[in-house]
Amino acid sequence: MSQNQPSTRRLARRISWESMLAVLVLIAIVGGMLLNKDFPTVDNWSNLLANFVEIALMALPLSLIVITNEIDLSVASMLGLSSSLLGFLWAYKLAMPLAIVICLVVGALCGALNGFLVVRFRLPSLAVTIGTLALFRGFAYIILGDKAVADFPPEYAEFGLGNVPFTFIPSPFVLFIVLALIFWVLLHHTTVGRSIYAIGGNQTAARFSGVNISRLKMLLFIASGVISALAGIVFTFRFSSSRADNGTGFELSAIAAVFLGGVTVQGGKGTVTGVVLSLLLIGIINNVLTLADVASEILRIVTGSLLIISILLPNLIAATQERFRLMQRQREITTLGGASAAK
């Protein structure tokens, strides 16, 4: 009973965090409709979803990494590297499918480099991926310099720009939906998912219960590399433009979405649903404010404040609960003491 208690409490808190996000998403949608008549249009929703598709893709593996108490800050640089490489290979007349495969393989290798440094040398992932953030972006500049490649084949540009027929869902967004489902099943319905939570909760305990921590972390970093490379390919087709500086700063938006989604900095907590809802919430807020001609600095302030609140609130709740528990115990002790004194 007493062993069961913390996990049920954690579950309760998780549900409430997600339902809170769901309520906020609904409020944002209703607010958007009241504030702006153009908000509920098909075109606007298509733009809204397309605007954060790369960040959404990168946020998925990143969530899992943060749950294991690690971080990957190199995702946006990986995006830039993949975009540059794709442009470079295409400019050298390589067949597009082959170029795409090469980009994904390079993504896997770069992810493996992160994983190797973190797992093999026990280096903190924060430091390692700050390093590779600079390193991958540097590679991107070596490959393409300040040039840009733009003349991508029209069928790929159409994929980047178009919608799924008869819907407002942008074609690249389908990739996100599919991957989100895969990650949801992986995290919540497989032993791999349970191992991921176990590592984040208590690494030593996880090791003793037979979880291969090194292999799992390695795989997560590789997944992050591959999906960031995929995001780079999507970005390239969406803008028909391959440039070394593509996606600069996107890592911060992805991390913000992960934290707001209820994945905590301390690891061990968070769900795919929460992250998807937080991506949607940030996307809607940005869209509504942009439609209302709110200046982009204000947009940043809003996103920044959301991030701070999302980190602060769970800690405040936990601290209050802790204090309440202490007070209760204090009271129990006093009553016990009183009882024994009365004896």
Place this chain on the structure above:
Amino acid sequence: MTKNSLIRTFTLICSITFLGAVSYGQDKPIKKDLKITSIPKNINNPYMVIQSGGAMDACKELGAEGKVVGPSETGASAQVPYINTAITQHQNALLIAANDPNALVPYLKKAMSQKITVVTLDSDTAPEGRNVFINQASSEGIGQSLVQTLAKEIGNSGDFAILSATPNATNQNTWIKYMQEELKKPDYKDMKLVKIAYGNDEDQKSFTETQGLLQAYPNLKGIISPTSVGIAAAARYISTSPYKGKVALTGLGTPNQLREFVKDGTIKEFELWNPADVGYLAAYAAAQIASGNIQGKEGETFAAGKLGNRTVGKDGVVLLGPPTVFNADNIDKFNF
């Protein structure tokens, strides 16, 4: 038909012809309450703020509803949400200084397909992405006018040098090429370009290159530096040297950077296009196209308020005109 009615018919024909002549191309009315969105490269960039300010002044004159929105960073994709928003908001025209010549094209095409006039300014996109491009200055115009300014100051005779940026800077070399073309004219037969020095757009290097030029060529009468880093460094050296007032210095720079040197007499005149005028012209071009008065095709002429008439050139490029010349009399009117 009586003689009287003949005269009346004649008068009528004359007046129709006259009316036709007046309304030709230029005095067609601008639609009222046009909605114009101006998207700078990034907001809070002082140069862009002045440019957008010029566009907003024009909107006021035109009775248009103008606004400035844009990203705070200059990534290739950062302007796209603002283009999409303008489409959703059913704006009539879009003025945009493109951060990337290609990445915006599909989105601008979408805007144009929804009857939104697209005018690029400062930095162009591929021509299919816009109706017209407002070019701040032609390379030819800059080359010619820099030589003319220096010639005026040194009385069309004597040795002079050019202080450029890097040896392979495309814009610098194009300007220098046009300066050399201009120098072939008989007016300048007594002027001699003795050296092109390269300060690499580094302050320190430009400073020492200036020093070197003045020592190596004791008869040097003037220096042209068509780069804002170069002209500022050269001015700093000359202002504290015995050459001050003896060697003329001109080139391209911004008023804020060169104000003190104009006031202390190191520089008499220098040039740059006025960014406010670039924005102003863009707004007028957009309003004329959005009102259906012109289509943005080569050879069409339109009225652009205080700037007078402009003609659309090849590839839909509209030229602002010769650069603005800054001197002690007017420099305090500019803050950029």
